[in-house]
Each structure stands twice: as C-alpha cells, then as structure tokens.
Amino acid sequence: MTPDEFKQAGYRMVDTITEYMRTVESMPVTPKTKPGDVLDALPISPPENPESWDAIHTDLDSIITPNLTHWQHPGFFAYFSCNASAPAILAEIAAAGLNVNGMLWSTSPAATELETRMLDWCAQLFDLPKAFISNHQNNLGRRGGGVIQSTASEATLVALLAAQERHRDLNNPQTGVLVTSDQAHSSVIKAAMIAGLAQGPDDQSRVRLVRTHPDGSMNLDELARTIDAIHAENKSIIMLSATAGTTGTGGIDDTPAVRDTLDRAHETGHWPGWLHLDAAWAGVAAVCPEHRGVLAGARVADSVCINPHKWLLTNFDCDLMWTRDSGAIIRALSITPEYLRNKQSDANAVIDYRDWQIPLGRRFRALKLWFVIRHYGLQGLRAHIRCHLEWAEWFAQQAQADDRFELICPRSLGLVCFRLKHAPDAHDPNPALLESINQSGKVFLSHTAAPKDGRFTIRFVTGATATEFKHVAGAWSIIKDAASSLANLG
C-alpha cells in the first residue's frame, strides 16, 4: 500500500469511527451473539491471495461491530468503564504510525522522556507526594518515579516483586506473606499466584485476606488480628495491598490507618511491609481538589496505581504506577544482556522503562496522556469527573427514594450498589431483574456479591465518555419498569 493509498484508507477508517461515535447509541449495548456465531462467520483458513479493502471494511461492519459489547455506548454502566476519547484515539493513530519500541531510552528518547514528564504531570494532577516525582530522592536515598503499565494487575505484580526484593534486601529470614482485603481486586491474588506465593486462588498459606466492612473497606481490627497471627507464625509481611475503590462496591480502605497498624509491627521487631495502594478506578477522582481524600493513602504508600484508561478519557491500555523506590523495582526486574547495552544506560544517565515492567518491548502510550491532558486541560478533566459524580448521586437518590430498592452501602463516587428488597426466605429477584434490564439493549449493568452477606447486588457505574444525564435518567426508567414488570409477573 503506497502512502497515498494509506491516506485514502485512513480517511475511510476515520469516517468509520466517526460514524461509530454517532451511531453507537442506536446499537444494543450488548450483542445477542451466541457462542460460535462469529467463528462461524469467518473462513476456516487464511486467504492465499490479497483481498480488497472493500471486503475487509464490509466484514468489519457486518461481522465484528454488531457482535461487540459496546464499551463506548452511553448506556454502558457495567464493571468500570473503559473510556475512549477523541484526543486519545488521535494519539493512538500517531503511536501506530510511529510504531516505536521504547524499551530503552536510547531506542526512542522522546518516548521515554515524554512518559517521565507525563507521570510527573499526573503526580501533580492527583496531588501525589513529591516522593513519587521522577528521580526525587528521599532521606533514605531512594528515588521516586512513575511508569505506564498496561494494567493495574501488572502494577500490583511489579509492586509485589519490588516488595519481595526489599524483603530480601533486609535479609529478612522470615517467610513472607501478602496481605490484602477480601474485597481487593482479584489481580492481587493473581499476582501472588504468578510470583509463586500461592499455588492457586484458594492457597492462603502466604496470602491473607482481611475481612471488610459492609461498604467493602478493610476492617482495621481484623487487620490487627491478621498481623498478630502472621507474627505468631514467625512470618512477616512482604506487601500489603490496600484499595481505594474496591471493584465490587467502591470501598476505600483507610490507608493512613492501615499504615499506622503496620508500623506498630516495628515495635515488635518486624518489618512492616511494602504498602501498595490500588487506586485504579477511584484514584482518578483526585483530579478534583474536593476528592483528594480518595488518595490520602498515597501519602503513606510505597507505590500507587491509577488507571486513566478507566475514567480519565484515555484509551486502554494506560495504568499509571508510581513508587518511592524505583531502585527496588529495577533490582527485581532488570537483566541486561550484551545486545541491549548502550552508552546512555551504562552511564546511568537515563531511565530505561523496560526495567520497570514485565515485558521488554513497549508501545508509545505517553502520547495519549499528553493529548488528553492538553486537549481537556485540568479544568476539562475535572468537569468530566464532576458530571459523572453528580449523575451517580442523582441515581442513588432515586434508588433510595423508591421503597422497592435498597442501597447495600453508600454511593462511592460514580458507583451505586443497589438491589430489590425481598423477604429473607423468598427467591432473590435480583438476578432476573439484572437480566431484564440488560435485555433492553439500552443499558448494560453488572453485578457483584455484597461484602457483608454475599448477596447478589447490582452495580451501576457512571464513567463512559459519551454518557449524558439523559442516559442516566433513561437507565433509571428502564430499571424501574423492569422491577414493575417483574413484580407483575411474580
């Protein structure tokens, strides 16, 4: 394909995306696809000869798009959002065209240095402590910094590996365990499985799950008991992963108090452990000064992660991870064969982000942040978050005002967890309610188990870029109507 042919095909693809932006609202949020439908529509074998762009475009429109779950639909209120935005898409076009591999500073200086600057910008945006600024040296001689990881799962794994490194560095002879809450994201246990601390999701010999309050936040009395039990077994804590915004219910651990509880371990001669703060979803709200409290834990954490790809208008994937001790990460992950050596790295004059992550190669993801932050400005980012919070509050008020519903805990930022009340011995109508709501095709909500009693709970999360108040109001209508229909049926 010549550059001119690419240009024509590029315009056409931009047209397709523009049309998708305009029309996604008219599509069902979730498709009616049955397992195998798409497979059956695709040839068994690859083509011997080149095919035309027309054929490819036609199939994209007819086979792929109708069988997607539309995460960019304004009625997408499930999981946490995965928000695209025009400037982020434009940056992805640029990144794809340049297609550089920024594994080392020397393999694309601008990719590395733009990333460094963006992490420092975002540290200011979220009012993180200075200790997280690139190369800021603390009084222990440790250097801070940030990096773009693919996902929070990888940030948690990298934090755990750094924590293990520090644990070893202290010549700690005790067996180390990972502590988190029973509402922490599944990726914390998955990190333990990957790092060899757990031989499966239920292996709790070196993973301890602290019980939580009904809102999903960690119970500190339980934490104190957990720590005592760990020490009684002559074990120590490698890492505690606290959460600002649990996936189920948006619970926010009182991380400063967690730190105090950990630090009391010093009195009994134990290393208090690395404190990681998983603020993947909720952390984004801290762009608004009135929500800085969400990240109070950052003041006392050794590492923290926040996902602009969830709620800050930045396309997937883009997880921001900061640490006060980049040295621990680098010692845990660095290995330098001759074929990667270069003058700037040898002189220790640059950051090589390959040493901060699991893979070696890396895409140019900092461009997205740069475009998004400059296009919206801090003002625009704050306005975006505030709208979603206002709409979620409105939704929570409706649910609370309707006698048929209950919130299982107070609204947490854009997340409202609610259910239909029902007699304790009656069949739980909530799974059927959720199915009925989603079958409308207008909205998509997901569910969780209530931290308190495990009961089926419906989650409603604002965050999709295209959502406006009318979509939230429309969702509430659909939910009310579905509840009424269900009551009439029952």
Add this chain to the structure above:
Amino acid sequence: MTPDEFKQAGYRMVDTITEYMRTVESMPVTPKTKPGDVLDALPISPPENPESWDAIHTDLDSIITPNLTHWQHPGFFAYFSCNASAPAILAEIAAAGLNVNGMLWSTSPAATELETRMLDWCAQLFDLPKAFISNHQNNLGRRGGGVIQSTASEATLVALLAAQERHRDLNNPQTGVLVTSDQAHSSVIKAAMIAGLAQGPDDQSRVRLVRTHPDGSMNLDELARTIDAIHAENKSIIMLSATAGTTGTGGIDDTPAVRDTLDRAHETGHWPGWLHLDAAWAGVAAVCPEHRGVLAGARVADSVCINPHKWLLTNFDCDLMWTRDSGAIIRALSITPEYLRNKQSDANAVIDYRDWQIPLGRRFRALKLWFVIRHYGLQGLRAHIRCHLEWAEWFAQQAQADDRFELICPRSLGLVCFRLKHAPDAHDPNPALLESINQSGKVFLSHTAAPKDGRFTIRFVTGATATEFKHVAGAWSIIKDAASSLANLG
C-alpha cells in the same frame, strides 16, 4: 470534541502519518538527542486550560518526532525490527475507536472469536501441529489453543506458570528448575525472577543455562550433562525453554533432539519437563514452506510463541502463543470473583482469554492480524519474508567477500553477525566501527557478544517494512567506507 471535529482532526493525523511514511527516510534513524533534551522542552506542569489542536500537532512535529529512534526507517537494521504496515495501522485506528475490553468472551464476543480464528489461521500459516488448534483435544484429553500475548516475554512467563502447574499436578515432590541456553533471550531468566525461581539474574540455584555452539544454538552434549546434574541433585525440570532464533546470533536449537534428550529422563523416572519454544523472531519465516524447518521444534513443544510484531507486518504489540494444554495455563492463572461471573463462562461454553494472560483487561489486537493477513494474503506475506532473506544473503556475501570482515557464524535468516578482523593482541576496532556506521544517520545497526568468545559482534538484521534492496546496498557502502576511514585513522 464532536464527531465532526474528530473527523477533521483524524484526517489531519492520517495526513501526518502519511507524511511520516513519505519522509522518514530523510530523517536520521537515531536522533542526536541528549538525556534531558525532551524533558526540558516540555512544561513542568500540566495546563489548567484546554490547548488547541494546532499547538499539540506542532509540538508532536517539533518536540517528539525529531527525538525518536525511527523503527520504521528503511535503514533500521538493529535489534529485531518492530514492523508497522498500512493495514495494521488501519486496524489500530479501528481498535482505538471501538476501544472494547475483551477480558471475557461476554465483554466482546467478536473480539474473542476473531482472536481464536486468527490464532487458528496462523497455526495453518506456520504449519503448526493440529494439537495447537483451538479446542483440539489430544489423546491425553488436553485441549490446544492460542492467544495473543503482548510480548514473547509474557508468553515465556505464562508457559513457565503452566509448566509449574503441571509439575505440581503430577505431585512431583522434587524441587523444579528451569533450563534454557546461555544464548536464550533475557526474558527467560526474567520469567524465573518473576515466578520466584531466581532471586536475581545471576541466581542459578533453580535456573540452568546450557552452553551453546558458536552459532548460538544449544549444545546437546552439554544439555545431557546439565540434565544429569539436575537429577543428581534430586531436582527435576519444570520447563526447558528452547529457542528458534536467538537474539544475539539467530541460533536455532535442535528442538526435536532436545525433546529426545528430555524424554530419556523418563527412563530414570523423572518428569521430562514442559518444552517451550521461543520462536519470537525466526518463527515468522515459516510462512514460507521452504523455511518450515525453523519451526521443527513445534512438533515436539508444549507451547510455542511467534511475534508478528517483529517481522510479519503487524504493529507492536502482537505475540502469538500456542499450547497443547490450555488447561494448565488456565489453572495457573484463573481466579473468578463474583463481579466477573457470567452465564457463558459458567457454562464453560466460551474462551475467556483473561485466563490465558497476566493482566485482566485486553485490547482488541486480533483486528491487526485479520487486516494484515487479508490485505497481503499468504502470497504477499511470503514475498515479504523472501525479499528480506534475499537481501540478507546478499549482504552476507559482500561481508564474506571482503577480506577485512568475518562472519562469526553463518547467516541466520535475516540476521548477519559480522566483525572487522584484527590481530588478537590489537585494540578491537568494532565498537568504533559500529559507532561510526550509526553516526551516518542513514542506518542503525546494533551489537552482541559472540557466543563462542564474548567478542564484540555487529548485527545486521533485515525486517523493516520500508526497507528495499537499495537500502541494504547503501548500508553495505556505509559500512565499507566506515571501515576504510577507521583504517586510515589507525
């Protein structure tokens, strides 16, 4: 930004990329950037107010592009290439616009099923055994399948975790070790560090590096000795990672013979270990029937990975990983909180690729493969590979015919490893030669240490999408001239 504004900005970005394709050849392959140059050009703090697109575009052109290493430059002959192509860029535009998260089948059925079909297409393309086809059940009841990983590093780590799972599953009471060659990619040792088998790159208590031949391939006598030593320590092999195409010199392990050597361990009552084949770079050549031998190891491997993002015209990131035993991967990596449960997964009717990888979320990367394979057809892909091989052969012949140079081992596919001869006691002129070549700005080559004696060796790799014969010929001229200048100076 309205859809119409996006459309205009999208056209402009397509124009920018088109212009980049046209002009990249006129830029120096590697920039003269000094550490801090780009940081200094970027404001310390994010903007409070929105900025204009003009400002963003201007800065992209003036601050970022001139300070990149141009991996798409036709004179890029370093490392292994990281090849973009027009259809792959178009697919990235589509993927960015749709921005779906295919973590579960249900969160975007078409993303999952297109990926399944693409892995099956590629299995045919590379003539892999049927055991790797999705859901193909072998005589042990194990099911095959493939998945897109971000990088080969992650494929190797996932293979290691699956191997550990199988090792445990056999109730193997012996301590397990990882075996690979001393020329295997650094990511193999990094996987051991991440999985808790090694406490740093030099910790060889549970990692054994088998010595290699001068071409970088594994020495099988040394392997037999390594295995005996492992058994003598009452340890067993968790995984052996063989390489088809080492990063340094392109060495191809005789993997069928490796398998035989491993299997002999059965006679002494030891589990032979999981055999992973890292064919990240060289495997792509197997699209050509005459190069199928490169993947002979796939016939005997438990898992294999190949990177279209290196040499098959597919933008980064795109690593293809296949296994004969997807169950082992899923058991090693699956954890299902209530908030991810859904009917199709509960019914075991679908593939949820989140269980095949380290992160939870995932981009829609199968689109790239679909567009690339359909646009080029198998014919076009084969022609692409054959050109690069022909040019590399021409280059190798020139170097061999020039008395001043020596190849340190035979050409391996698109990779030629050469050096200036010099008297044993003289200063090695090759680092200076490489620096002089790269300072031309016309080409970029990298280096490695020779497997035999560790001496500085220059690597020349064909593979960049834009490269034509004239660029290879031009590179040879530059190298000859640089050698002459160096001789005149000395």
